[in-house]
Amino acid sequence: QLQLQESGPGLVKPSETLSLTCTVSGGSISSVSYFWAWIRQPPGKGLEWIGTIYYSGSSYYNSSLEGRVTISADTSKNQFSLKLSSVTAADTAVYYCARQEIGGRDNWFDPWGQGTLVTVSS
């Protein structure tokens, strides 16, 4: 059974870079069938797609975050990572990683990690 687990600091100072890693177990991020995504949810608010990566390195980012966000994959560790630079309090959120399936008219995220709360504060 595929499982994803987010890890990283729970507290980041304003203007610094948020760094999170998603470790995948029970399956390979090198699978040609899947993409891998980061999604966040500010406290009390809705879900926001951050970005998506394919194991080959192709990546797609939310336009509202482009310029600050980088997603990378490490196939040797079966992990993918998120870096978000110049963070502000508005970046405080629960950050989720998820497997993404994309095909034709279809797209879905399943499964999801349990999520990790990142607070931006001095």
Next chain:
Amino acid sequence: SSELTQDPAVSVALGQTVRITCQGDSLRNYYASWYQQNPGQAPVLVIYGKNNRPSGIPDRFSGSSSGNTASLTITGAQAEDEADYYCNSRDSSGNHWLFGGGTKLTVL
């Protein structure tokens, strides 16, 4: 447009049928997927594609689409269905993805 619009809140009597909708231009070209989120928990996929349920999702959950509107229908709502529901789809560019603002479902 690059938005998916959901009603913020919907209520249903126990055992009755409820439809949660999601509107957006991209839904004319792409299917929506639907997620259930309980407080403090990660979202769970309940419907994907034309009308597919992942293993373990009760068959009272179904999906449909017409024009720019996708719908999640719960036939015979149960108390445990009370949760937030989010739709998701590609945007019209095809290389970005969107979530609706979410619908809080109350089972009365």
